[in-house]
Amino acid sequence: MSDSRSTDAGLPPLAPRDRAANPAWIDPGYRSTARRGPREPLVAVPPLAALVPAPDLSDVVVTEIDADLTRNGRINGEPVGERIIVAGRVLDEEGRAVADTIVELWQANAAGRYRHPVDDHDAPLDPNFLGVGRCRTDAEGRYRFVTIRPGAYPWRNHPNAWRPAHLHFALFGRHFADRLVTQMYFPGDPLLAFDPIFRSVPEHARERLIARFDLSLTVEGYALGFAFDFVLRGPAATPWETT
Amino acid sequence: MARANRLGQTPTQTVGPYFAIGLAPHRIGLPFLPLATEEIATDEAEGEPLVLMGRVLDGDGAPVSDALIEARQRDARGGWEPGRGFRGYGRAATDRDGCFRFRTVRPGVAAGDEAPHLWLIVQARGLLGPLVTRVHFADEAERNARDPILLAVPPARRATLLADKLAPGRYRFDIRLQGENETVFFDL
Numbered sequence: 076m077s078d079s080r081s082t083d084a085g086l087p088p089l090a091p092r093d094r095a096a097n098p099a100w101i102d103p104g105y106r107s108t109a110r111r112g113p114r115e116p117l118v119a120v121p122p123l124a125a126l127v128p129a130p131d132l133s134d135v136v137v138t139e140i141d142a143d144l145t146r147n148g149r150i151n152g153e154p155v156g157e158r159i160i161v162a163g164r165v166l167d168e169e170g171r172a173v174a175d176t177i178v179e180l181w182q183a184n185a186a187g188r189y190r191h192p193v194d195d196h197d198a199p200l201d202p203n204f205l206g207v208g209r210c211r212t213d214a215e216g217r218y219r220f221v222t223i224r225p226g227a228y229p230w231r232n233h234p235n236a237w238r239p240a241h242l243h244f245a246l247f248g249r250h251f252a253d254r255l256v257t258q259m260y261f262p263g264d265p266l267l268a269f270d271p272i273f274r275s276v277p278e279h280a281r282e283r284l285i286a287r288f289d290l291s292l293t294v295e296g297y298a299l300g301f302a303f304d305f306v307l308r309g310p311a312a313t314p315w316e317t318t
Numbered sequence: 319m320a321r322a323n324r325l326g327q328t329p330t331q332t333v334g335p336y337f338a339i340g341l342a343p344h345r346i347g348l349p350f351l352p353l354a355t356e357e358i359a360t361d362e363a364e365g366e367p368l369v370l371m372g373r374v375l376d377g378d379g380a381p382v383s384d385a386l387i388e389a390r391q392r393d394a395r396g397g398w399e400p401g402r403g404f405r406g407y408g409r410a411a412t413d414r415d416g417c418f419r420f421r422t423v424r425p426g427v428a429a430g431d432e433a434p435h436l437w438l439i440v441q442a443r444g445l446l447g448p449l450v451t452r453v454h455f456a457d458e459a460e461r462n463a464r465d466p467i468l469l470a471v472p473p474a475r476r477a478t479l480l481a482d483k484l485a486p487g488r489y490r491f492d493i494r495l496q497g498e499n500e501t502v503f504f505d506l
């Protein structure tokens with residue numbers, strides 16, 4: 076048996092993505108999906124032939140400042156806006172911690188402007204804010220970011236369209252196919268009711284994208300705290316399971 | 319199907335148009351170290367150097383200038399682990415013309431009938447989740463004919479998973495998100 080075979084065998088098959096809790100590829104409310112979402116059905120594959128481990132990123136050095144967006148972009152002062160802590164756990168469907176996995180974050184600044192050449196929203200850039208962060212979960216799957224609460228911003232999807240305040244997150248599981256890119260929203264945001272991207276998620280699963288205000292995560296005199304857990308896919312229940 | 323006592327999976331959302339800030343900061347000159355680049359493997363790595371390039375196109379055949387492609391492959395000996403000059407993982411963002419490019423080495427294979435390949439995950443503004451596809455090499459016809467994943471694809475659509483050889487060590491793989499010759503995406 077070669078090395079590669081033993082590596083493959085060490086990975087249990089992955090439970091399927093819960094399509095009923097995820098957006099459809101074409102969503103009438105989100106205009107850009109019309110020409111970009113695939114129309115052909117996804118092709119099912121033999122599960123054991125498709126076991127692909129997530130990349131090994133153990134060599135990547137992640138420092139404390141990488142996870143502190145109020146510090147990692149400073150030029151001549153502090154970024155403007157309301158400081159927040161966003162923290163929680165990365166779990167699989169069975170509630171088990173996903174340890175030592177990298178969580179990536181990007182976001183708009185307090186004024187709702189991204190540090191990106193394509194963003195032409197008429198709102199100020201903040202010279203002391205990049206809007207990018209990264210951290211690695213601990214043995215219990217915990218992650219924690221310090222950042223600035225992002226502003227809402229207009230987009231051109233429909234007349235008077237505004238994105239609710241959100242953070243963009245990207246996560247790895249143990250499988251390459253478990254890649255999760257998602258957005259975290261804030262509780263009580265009135266724009267959620269009008270946002271086609273948030274509402275592309277079937278109603279029963281939408282609350283999974285909304286953080287919870289958590290007084291125990293606040294830092295007195297410094298920052299408000301929001302709790303948010305990520306749930307990745309788990310091992311398949313049977314030797315393998317098909318959708 | 320959801321099973322009892324399981325936590326609900328976190329739903330996916332689009333990467334949006336500004337993903338480079340977080341996932342490819344070097345592409346827009348942000349002073350933040352990228353986690354991964356277009357370099358799946360460097361010159362240091364064992365194996366035949368290879369460039370994989372292509373375009374991402376929408377249902378009108380228009381270039382998708384804000385797509386993120388992540389690639390995962392085996393090393394020249396068929397292993398998944400990182401090694402000298404070999405990361406086994408890369409990220410590319412498309413340019414104005416929808417073009418992307420990876421630098422790597424020709425992937426090896428595991429025992430069995432698997433043909434050499436790279437897995438790709440495609441995300442973009444207008445995509446509400448990750449699309450998983452797989453690049454095979456058009457000049458590996460014999461092994462492709464036995465590959466269990468390719469065999470799971472309806473025969474008429476298999477050609478969408480073949481990268482064409484442009485020159486020695488240079489291959490082209492276009493990704494059509496929708497429409498005629500829509501690329502095969504897997505339910506993974």
Ligand SMILES: [Fe+3]
Nearest residue numbers: 238241243334
């Ligand atoms: Fe956004």
